[in-house]
Amino acid sequence: MLTLHESAAPPEPVWLPPDTGGIAVAEAPPRVRYKRTVEVAPLTRRRSLAIRHVTGHRLVALIEIVSPANKDRARHVGDLVNKAVSALARGVHLLLVDLFPPGPHDPSAIHGCILECLDLSSEPDDMPSDGPLTLASYVAGPPVDDIYLEHPAVGESLAEMPLFLRPDRYVNVPLDPTYQASYRGMPAFWRDVLEGRRTLPS
Numbered sequence: 001m002l003t004l005h006e007s008a009a010p011p012e013p014v015w016l017p018p019d020t021g022g023i024a025v026a027e028a029p030p031r032v033r034y035k036r037t038v039e040v041a042p043l044t045r046r047r048s049l050a051i052r053h054v055t056g057h058r059l060v061a062l063i064e065i066v067s068p069a070n071k072d073r074a075r076h077v078g079d080l081v082n083k084a085v086s087a088l089a090r091g092v093h094l095l096l097v098d099l100f101p102p103g104p105h106d107p108s109a110i111h112g113c114i115l116e117c118l119d120l121s122s123e124p125d126d127m128p129s130d131g132p133l134t135l136a137s138y139v140a141g142p143p144v145d146d147i148y149l150e151h152p153a154v155g156e157s158l159a160e161m162p163l164f165l166r167p168d169r170y171v172n173v174p175l176d177p178t179y180q181a182s183y184r185g186m187p188a189f190w191r192d193v194l195e196g197r198r199t200l201p202s
Helices: 074-089 109-118 175-184 188-194
Strands: 002-006 034-039 058-065 093-098 134-138 144-150 161-166 169-173
Touching: 034 109, 058 074, 058 161, 074 093, 074 109, 093 109, 093 161, 109 134, 109 144, 134 161, 144 161
Parallel strands: 058 093
Antiparallel strands: 002 058, 034 144, 093 134, 134 144, 161 169
């Protein structure tokens, strides 16, 4: 998980850091295939998520990379969804990277579970059958959250995704080059295991 912090508390509402840096949405909308706007449902039960930095900087954005452990039981799915919804409710923008297909505990994927908690309309997310994975960038801040989406197929290159610093400003995150660089840095033994050229001893 990567967290981004902003130093000074601006005179604007708490969810708006200063208008410095990043790309303005009005000038260059994020280049993704899908966008959804949702009306945020009132939370009857909210888990409070307090994140503090040792320097006193406040939290602006999160990048959450879903792991198999987040999906292996219903409780873990619920914990991740609650964390995401709580962060968004506190004005923290979120980029969710879910490179695992929906499973028995998240049949509509993690994004679908988050959407159920956020959206008053309760309309399901239309996940394409040929793209079972999810990249979702959530824009925090009342009264409406925008979500920028990509649904890549297994083995497809990952799209560059926006990470919002405030509702009208974002930076692009080069997911595929970052993944490829990390993969090249992996020991050859484990690359061989992942690619099926070697098996682990029993």
